[in-house]
Amino acid sequence: xxSVTQLDSQVPVFEEAPVELRCNYSSSVxxxxxxxxxxxxxxxQLLLKYLSGSTLVKGINGFEAEFNKSQTSFHLRKxxxxxxxxxxxxxxxxxxxxxxxxxLIFGQGTTLQVKP
Amino acid sequence: GAVVSQHPSRVICKxxxxxxxxxxxxxxxxxxxxxxxQFPKQSLMLMATSNEGSKATYEQGVEKDKFLINHASLTLSxxxxxxxxxxxxxxxxxxAPPSGLLPNTEAFFGQGTRLTVV
Numbered sequence: 001x002x003s004v005t006q007l008d009s010q011v012p013v014f015e016e017a018p019v020e021l022r023c024n025y026s027s028s029v030x031x032x033x034x035x036x037x038x039x040x041x042x043x044x045q046l047l048l049k050y051l052s053g054s055t056l057v058k059g060i061n062g063f064e065a066e067f068n069k070s071q072t073s074f075h076l077r078k079x080x081x082x083x084x085x086x087x088x089x090x091x092x093x094x095x096x097x098x099x100x101x102x103x104l105i106f107g108q109g110t111t112l113q114v115k116p
Numbered sequence: 117g118a119v120v121s122q123h124p125s126r127v128i129c130k131x132x133x134x135x136x137x138x139x140x141x142x143x144x145x146x147x148x149x150x151x152x153x154q155f156p157k158q159s160l161m162l163m164a165t166s167n168e169g170s171k172a173t174y175e176q177g178v179e180k181d182k183f184l185i186n187h188a189s190l191t192l193s194x195x196x197x198x199x200x201x202x203x204x205x206x207x208x209x210x211x212a213p214p215s216g217l218l219p220n221t222e223a224f225f226g227q228g229t230r231l232t233v234v
Contacts (some may be wrong), residue, residue, distance in 0.1 A: 003125055034226075043122070043225040044160075090159065094223075101149065104211070104223060106159045 002027040002093050004075070006107035015083055021092030021110045031073040034104065035065055038088040042059040042102040048090075050074065061113050086114045118144045120212050122226025129233055137195045137229045139210030146212035150223070151183075164206075165229040167192040184190040190215070196207055200233045207231075 011115040025031065032051050036044040048059025055067040065076045074091060090108040119142040129135050139149055145180055147168045152160040163186055165173040172185035182204075184196040192211075209228040 008189070041125075041207075041228070043120075043227040044211075045225075046222070049222070082219060103162055104160075106161075108159045 001097065002029075002031060002105045004091050004093055004107035006089075006091055006109050006110045008109045009108065010113065010115045012111055012115060013042055013081055015096045018079050019077065019081050019085075021077065021089050021091075021112065022074075025072050025073045025074065025091075027072075027093065027095070031093040032064075032096060033067060034092040034094070035059065035063070035076050036059050036090045036092060037061075040087075044090065047061070047076070072099065079080065081112070081114050083114050083116060085112060087112060118142075118214055118224045120210065120211075120224045120226045122125055122210055122229055124209070125227055126230045127232070131201055132199055132234055134202055135231060136211075137208055137231075139193045139195070139212070139226050141191045141212045141224075143212070144212075144214040145191075147190060147215045149193040149212045150188060150212055151185065151193075151195050152211065153230075154209060154228075156207075160209060164195075166195075171221060186215045197212045197231065200231070202233045205231055205233045 003021050003026045005024045013019045034049045035047040047063050048057045050057045050067045058064045063078050067074050089110045091105045094104050121140045123138045149166040151163045153163050154160045163178045166185045166187040168187045174180045187193040207228050210226045213221040213223045
């Protein structure tokens with residue numbers, strides 16, 4: 001079974017400052033890794049994903065994440081945040097399939113609060 | 117990216133009534149769809165896996181007789197909350213991975229449905 005831990009429930013940051021949202025996972029099998037963003041009362045939008053290859057993944061809106069297998073981490077970063085980045089961010093994993101389940105296991109979420 | 121449409125976006129119903137939520141894949145086929153529930157300030161929890169042409173698979177602790185799932189076509193899955201009670205008030209979100217895509221590598225989410233039972 002897989003589990004995902006997002007270490008920070010809330011991250012306040014000033015506009016134009018850098019930010020890192022932390023994510024650690026636990027799994028007995030290989031996984032794919034995802035970051036999603038959720039704006040209030042909306043569904044989820046994919047920011048980026050790691051499937052294989054380069055451990056540094058670039059996504060939309062200037063976000064990037066680095067997969068660290070030894071530390072089982074997939075932290076999300078942005079060098080300079082905007083007010084519009086204020087949202088809930090979810091880290092998620094899915095099992096590299098031996099079975100085609102397609103399930104996502106989500107972390108608890110991190111609220112990014114960008115202050116002017 | 118592919119589009120998943122979920123309807124309605126908000127619904128208020130009286131306790132004891134039933135509510136149907138639809139999830140449609142607009143420009144792709146999805147043999148499998150997933151239904152998640154999100155309580156306030158919490159993460160998304162998978163409720164069930166909807167399989168086209170067969171019975172849904174429910175996660176442990178989810179009442180299959182209360183949350184009826186029908187996946188009648190390759191583009192539509194419905195979740196019906198039967199005899200709704202205030203504790204069923206939540207945000208329900210569906211997702212669909214396009215059929216034929218490398219398994220588990222992508223999933224597209226609907227906009228979600230805010231259910232309030234009064």
